[in-house]
Amino acid sequence: MKIVSLVIAAVLSFSSIAAFAHSGGTDSKGCHTNHKTGERHCH
Structure with a gap:
């Protein structure tokens, strides 16, 4: 479960680029x- 949370956090942080x-x-x-x-x- 911890790995899934880390993957989700990484995807969300890179999607803002x-x-x-x-x-x-x-x-x-x-x-x-x-x-x-x-x-x-x-805006």
Whole structure:
């Protein structure tokens, strides 16, 4: 059981690497527009 917990902890810690930030300022509502696609999204 201890090994399973360690494996789960390792997978969860490495899965956060896939969350890449992107550049671009946000407006007062926390949103911005991707000028390449014209898509607007909020954080």
